[in-house]
Amino acid sequence: MPPHVLILGGTTEARELAAVLTAFPGVRVTTSLAGRVSRPGTVTGEVRIGGFGGAEGLARWLREERVDALVDATHPFAAGITANAARAAAATGVPAVVLRRLGWEPGPEDRWHPVPSLDAAADLLPSLGRRVFLTTGRLGLAAFAHLTDLHFVVRSVEPPEPPLPPRTEVLLARGPFTVDDETALLSAHCVDVLVTKDSGGSATSAKLTAARQLALPVVVVRRPALPEGVTAVPDAAGVLERLGFSPR
Missing domain, CATH: 3.40.50 (Rossmann fold)
Structure with missing residues (x-):
């Protein structure tokens, strides 16, 4: 299990994932919020507010804070942040997972x-x-x-x-x-x-x-495409599987 997980948050899924991960003994969870919403929901674990300064700044933070896994659980339309996260993960070798809720599908009467x-x-x-x-x-x-x-x-x-x-x-x-x-x-x-x-x-x-x-x-x-080579999981269970957390 990665001892330090950074979640790029701001979504309901990010808050739910933070609560799940902090329940694992010995796991440090930090959720990063952009700070664009004045009253964000309650987040379990550590919270940081503000940007990193692009992909390079995020990579530097990953190294300095000894992050072992990165979860991009930002809004499906936060394309810039997702691209920076993918580049930072590649530059540092930190395992990364994208958490995205499933999109909507039209019905026959829509x-x-x-x-x-x-x-x-x-x-x-x-x-x-x-x-x-x-x-x-x-x-x-x-x-x-x-x-x-x-x-x-x-x-x-x-x-x-x-x-x-x-x-x-x-x-x-x-x-x-x-x-x-x-x-x-x-x-x-x-x-x-x-x-x-x-x-x-x-x-x-x-x-x-x-x-x-x-x-x-x-x-x-429509949603922007994920960076080349990046795939997403739809829920916290998918993140746990990708990061190698044992079922509780």
Whole structure:
């Protein structure tokens, strides 16, 4: 068993993994958070806040702190961090695992429009609706700022960063959300198109069910590809297996 595990966190899966790993005697667990959320959830074990300074800085930290295993449990769209983690692991020889929740899959009644990026989502929107429920997080909204004729309802945990579309209503909320709540929100705001990233998981999936029931089109931004040669596991059990932890 690796005596010191560094988890690149910020997700529910990262918190759950930290709790599992700290239960093993003799294992030191450090979870690193970017510090972008003012009220992160409770994390078991040691916590550090802030970036490392790219792949080189992360590699230096791995060496200085004698890290024996690295788990990238960041958000599926944190492509820059994932790339840096892969390079740092390769440079130091530290075993690395990517923990990613499974993505969403459309059903036969879903009206999904998969796109590769936020810019592609913005290009498609005018042909689908005029009132948009935008749930892609507080970063990257500049991609929609030029759509002056559309009305946006933006939901995020923290206040979004400008520039924003000129006709924007901001809702600050943290999941999980129920199907009834999401249906009521979509109806109250007369939403006719939903935009989301394929974050996966159950905490924010109720909006997809609500959109299906209301027959609304959904623009789904696909996940960025993992670095070449990197594969992911979907849960803590997969991480334990990869790192050689014995079942408890």
